[in-house]
Amino acid sequence: MMRKISILIVDDEESVRDSLFNWFMEDGYRVECAENAKKALTILESESYDIVLADIKMPGMDGLEMMRRIKALKKDSIIIVMTAFATVDTAVQALKDGAFDYVTKPFDPDDLSHLIRNASKQITLSEENEILKKKVVLLENTEDLIGESEAMKQVLQEVESVAQSNSSVIITGESGTGKELIARVIHSNSPRKFFPFVIVHCGALTESLLESELFGHEKGAFTGAMYNRKGRFEMADSGSIFLDEISTISSKMQVELLRVLQTKTFVRVGGNKDITSDFRVICATNRDLKSMVEEGSFREDLYYRLNVVNIVVPPLRQRIGDIPLLVDYFIKKYCNSMNLPFVPIDPPALARLEEYQYPGNIRELENMIERAIVIGNGKKIYLRDLPLDKDKVQSTIESLDDLEKGHIFLILNKYSWNISRSAKALNVDRVTLYNKIKKYDLKPGK
Amino acid sequence: MDLHNISLISFGYFENNILGIIADDIGQEFNFPVRILEGHLDLSEFYDPARHQYNGNMLLKEVDTRYAAESFKTLGLFNVDLFIPILTFIFGQAFLQGRTGIASVYRLSNERYGMKMDEELLLNRTRKEVIHELGHTFGLIHCSIPSCVMRSSTYVEDIDQKSRFLCTKCRSEMGMGKL
Numbered sequence: 001m002m003r004k005i006s007i008l009i010v011d012d013e014e015s016v017r018d019s020l021f022n023w024f025m026e027d028g029y030r031v032e033c034a035e036n037a038k039k040a041l042t043i044l045e046s047e048s049y050d051i052v053l054a055d056i057k058m059p060g061m062d063g064l065e066m067m068r069r070i071k072a073l074k075k076d077s078i079i080i081v082m083t084a085f086a087t088v089d090t091a092v093q094a095l096k097d098g099a100f101d102y103v104t105k106p107f108d109p110d111d112l113s114h115l116i117r118n119a120s121k122q123i124t125l126s127e128e129n130e131i132l133k134k135k136v137v138l139l140e141n142t143e144d145l146i147g148e149s150e151a152m153k154q155v156l157q158e159v160e161s162v163a164q165s166n167s168s169v170i171i172t173g174e175s176g177t178g179k180e181l182i183a184r185v186i187h188s189n190s191p192r193k194f195f196p197f198v199i200v201h202c203g204a205l206t207e208s209l210l211e212s213e214l215f216g217h218e219k220g221a222f223t224g225a226m227y228n229r230k231g232r233f234e235m236a237d238s239g240s241i242f243l244d245e246i247s248t249i250s251s252k253m254q255v256e257l258l259r260v261l262q263t264k265t266f267v268r269v270g271g272n273k274d275i276t277s278d279f280r281v282i283c284a285t286n287r288d289l290k291s292m293v294e295e296g297s298f299r300e301d302l303y304y305r306l307n308v309v310n311i312v313v314p315p316l317r318q319r320i321g322d323i324p325l326l327v328d329y330f331i332k333k334y335c336n337s338m339n340l341p342f343v344p345i346d347p348p349a350l351a352r353l354e355e356y357q358y359p360g361n362i363r364e365l366e367n368m369i370e371r372a373i374v375i376g377n378g379k380k381i382y383l384r385d386l387p388l389d390k391d392k393v394q395s396t397i398e399s400l401d402d403l404e405k406g407h408i409f410l411i412l413n414k415y416s417w418n419i420s421r422s423a424k425a426l427n428v429d430r431v432t433l434y435n436k437i438k439k440y441d442l443k444p445g446k
Numbered sequence: 447m448d449l450h451n452i453s454l455i456s457f458g459y460f461e462n463n464i465l466g467i468i469a470d471d472i473g474q475e476f477n478f479p480v481r482i483l484e485g486h487l488d489l490s491e492f493y494d495p496a497r498h499q500y501n502g503n504m505l506l507k508e509v510d511t512r513y514a515a516e517s518f519k520t521l522g523l524f525n526v527d528l529f530i531p532i533l534t535f536i537f538g539q540a541f542l543q544g545r546t547g548i549a550s551v552y553r554l555s556n557e558r559y560g561m562k563m564d565e566e567l568l569l570n571r572t573r574k575e576v577i578h579e580l581g582h583t584f585g586l587i588h589c590s591i592p593s594c595v596m597r598s599s600t601y602v603e604d605i606d607q608k609s610r611f612l613c614t615k616c617r618s619e620m621g622m623g624k625l
Contacts (some may be wrong), residue, residue, distance in 0.1 A: 013533040015503060015530075016531050016532050018503060019530035019531050019532045020532055020537060022530075022531075022541075022542065023532075023533070023539075025538075025542045025587070026506065026539075026542055026582055026598075027587065027588045027598065028587035028588060067559075082532075097451050105532055106529070106531065106532055106533050106534050107478055107532065107533060108531050108533070108535075108600070109532065109534070109535070109536065109600040110600035110601060112532075112533065113600055114596065199563060222616055315577065
């Protein structure tokens with residue numbers, strides 16, 4: 001569905017403003033008028049218009065000067081200048097300064113229709129281009145979701161089933177496990193995929209900044225609020241909003257957030273107009289929100305409102321079987337981006353990567369591979385190219401039972417829970433392995 | 447005063463019962479009784495000697511002030527060349543979601559374009575233009591459906607391409623059912 005194009009008419013003659021206003025209203029456009037350049041600039045400060053149709057000769061600031069100021073505010077504004085006294089010089093100057101077109105008053109009705117239709121087409125094409133660019137990024141990101149381990153298969157299955165719904169989702173997992181990527185995949189596989197995916201890093205903002213970021217603000221709402229600003233909820237209309245590090249928001253923001261989630265209506269900071277937006281909420285946290293609810297630091301009602309579906313992203317050390325795939329993927333990714341031929345990894349280096357604990361999870365593995373390609377010899381990645389933290393390779397386990405449990409779990413994950421292959425690797429028979437699995441209550445992904 | 451009908455007011459002379467036919471069309475399309483009236487305006491007050499045309503904005507306001515209070519909707523039909531300050535000419539115009547519209551047959555006749563007179567074509571163009579402007583008074587904006595009478599027309603040939611009927615979408619926007 002095409003959105004309504006908006007037009008701002010700037011002309012000092014009332015009859016011209018009225019004529020154009022009526023003409024464009026009949027065409028179904030959203031129209032506003034200003035009698036001089038100063039008023040037009042004031043209007044444009046608080047609201048943007050797709051097309052500005054401006055007279056050149058006006059008392060005070062003329063149309064060309066106004067155009068230069070509008071262009072300084074918004075470079076890609078579409079401005080059509082009109083004049084009753086056409087000269088080649090002014091026409092050339094207007095076009096040099098970035099006018100979309102130049103017309104002489106009065107114009108033929110058909111010329112006016114063509115002019116606006118062409119401008120509308122340009123706007124639509126630019127918007128489509130933006131949407132497609134974002135879509136390409138999303139598709140690229142979807143391919144980034146790598147994993148064939150049982151734990152990852154379960155996550156992908158959950159993502160697939162939840163994507164089509166409109167339910168709120170909480171994604172939990174350690175830092176660097178790819179929570180934002182999972183959120184993107186949910187969005188890009190949902191019916192909202194052609195609309196914005198808006199990200200808010202809640203942990204990076206103070207309470208007042210977060211409030212302004214989420215709800216927007218009106219001009220003058222606080223010192224420095226020079227212009228009206230749309231909030232992230234407004235920007236996510238028809239799309240999804242991703243609230244990262246949700247556990248960090250204050251009690252006051254928890255109340256505000258709960259109210260917005262219930263009503264989908266909010267007011268900009270310093271404003272008094274109710275704004276409605278249709279968005280889907282996807283949250284992420286590396287904390288245990290349920291424990292926070294029990295401690296009283298996170299509201300129970302908000303927790304239940306957000307936690308319709310909970311997707312747990314496993315840490316990399318629990319999906320060791322995926323490491324060869326991930327390593328291969330990251331080598332291809334960085335070799336491509338650096339225009340290098342594929343650089344294979346030396347088996348001892350890969351084996352070491354499979355033993356590593358990964359406190360920084362996939363992000364850490366990705367950084368290691370990127371670094372290894374940059375500093376390596378360009379033919380093969382060796383152990384010496386990998387910045388492995390020795391402490392993280394060593395075990396922190398003290399009891400023998402824990403050691404055995406951890407090792408069996410590691411091997412099971414490595415062979416995707418194939419009992420025969422895991423038993424062979426452990427050098428025990430299948431019955432013994434089954435008994436150990438039962439003893440230690442081991443389950444895929446757990 | 448009867449606010450349950452549409453007034454078709456002629457300003458000037460129109461031949462061959464053209465007004466009666468158009469009144470029937472309006473009645474069928476909008477489902478309102480239509481009355482035909484004769485209007486009296488001194489058109490010289492609206493004449494622009496520099497452009498040799500009549501100011502459509504001023505005429506629309508005048509018809510609205512003097513005649514519109516007596517009916518639910520009013521359409522003034524003229525036979526002079528209309529313009530609005532920004533455009534070289536107009537076939538007609540109306541207050542969107544208002545009470546009044548105006549239209550002129552002046553630029554609808556074939557003779558204006560150096561072609562042979564065609565009374566039937568003129569009648570068809572006029573009835574479409576009148577229904578189009580009245581559609582605006584009912585709040586309808588230009589329609590993208592090629593056959594709909596609310597399709598925008600900037601040339602007479604555009605008028606010939608469309609039908610004199612509202613499309614299903616426009617009818618439903620007005621809260622009317624299918625024909």
